[in-house]
Amino acid sequence: MVFIVCTAAGLYKSAVLSKRVRQLEAFVGAINLISTEIRYFASPVEDIMQKVNALEEYAQLQVFGICKKNFLKLRDFPKAWMLSLIEAKPQLALNAGDFETLLWFGKLLGTTDLEGQTANCERYGKLLEQRLTHAKEDMLKRGKMYSSLGVLAGVFIIVIFF
């Protein structure tokens, strides 16, 4: 039992790292889509949130769907975005830095002209890509380590205490 719990804990930690990578990849993709929507269609943020949320790969992040609902209620996008990130937090495997980056992206979304918005998407898209690269490195380095540590910790506890 102890062995199973320790192994599961190790695997869970490793899975969180993989999940973070997948979610960051999805956010990078979503920002690219947002950039396209802005550049080619000058779509308003409400429509953008709906379009992004309509795609399954981004809908699982939940942020976009919640943000649209919040925006309809509040009519204040930065606030709606911030609240949606907070609401979706339990489902997200992102760290504080990732959140901060996404928060700033949303704060600036829709506040300037097309040129400014394209630059905003590009900037935050790049920042998230950098975070994604680090997350991938983390996953490779620490993912295996957590799995192994879980198994080893289980074995260690059994050997010492039983």
Place this chain on the structure above:
Amino acid sequence: MDEQMMAERFNDAAKNLGRIGELLASLPRQLRGKAHEIRLRSGRPVVISLPDCDVFVTVGGAIAYSIRGGLIETSRTDIEDAFRIICSSSVHSHQHEIKNGYITLIGGHRAGICGTAVTQGSEITNIRDISSINLRIARQITGAADKISAVALVDGKLHGTLVFGPPGCGKTTVLRDLARQLSCGTRDGRCRRVAIVDERGEIAATYHGKPQNDLGPSCDVLDGYPKGEGILQAVRSLSPDVIICDEIGGENDARAVIASLNAGVAVIATAHASSLDELFARPHLSELLHSGAFKKGILLYGRENPGKIEAIFEEGELSVYKSSRNDNGIYSLHSGRAV
């Protein structure tokens, strides 16, 4: 349009003004029903424009005719909040409108925006530091074009018509109702294909691709198209019975109207001019009138009688018009047929 409906439209428009809008929504129905515009100026009291005067509003919801204590004042934050709501937090989607100084809102209301111009060369590229917002409440007056449609549509034939008059005389309101009547076939039971070239979004008030005003079942709206290009595009691709556009006067507009005429499509348009003299003083309009593009000219009364016809001019009168003045220096409209 009854008072109750106008009061509801007032509230609908005021929703876009954030905190100020909430305060204004509780004003007496009679006042809301009469209001044409709500004006916000940074650091100044809120002004409501009525047909005959402008009034201020106190925090308690009373009307004041002059500046005094206790008036609702607009802060910079109020203006910023209102601007954000008006843009639906999407400045990039309204860039073109902002550049032109107004934004069309859901419900057909229009927010005029004033601030510091950002220029590139001689062209305004943006407006920053918004200092005033003038919210014009949409009103659609069914029947406003009854008399004008009788002039433009004779024996089932549509004539090219130019509606002109001073600012605020109801040209756009009349044009909007005329579009609806022609599209619905109100006058003779025949629905006509109407193409509206709505460069400034004032006729159809399109929001997210949907006209906010009732334009009947057979209207195509070319929203945001420059008039000249829009007219040509409508002729090429929509095969309309009539093209309707607001405020013509430029060289491209004139060329496009003539091209439309050559394609057999009547154009009904408006122009700013309070007399034939003013109309003919504008070179491109003068050229257009001489070309015979417009068979009828309709002069509307001033602001005090919106939509009311002062005189009708026939083709010959429009193309050979010569002005004359009486002793008081007032232009006589002797060539016009009094209505």
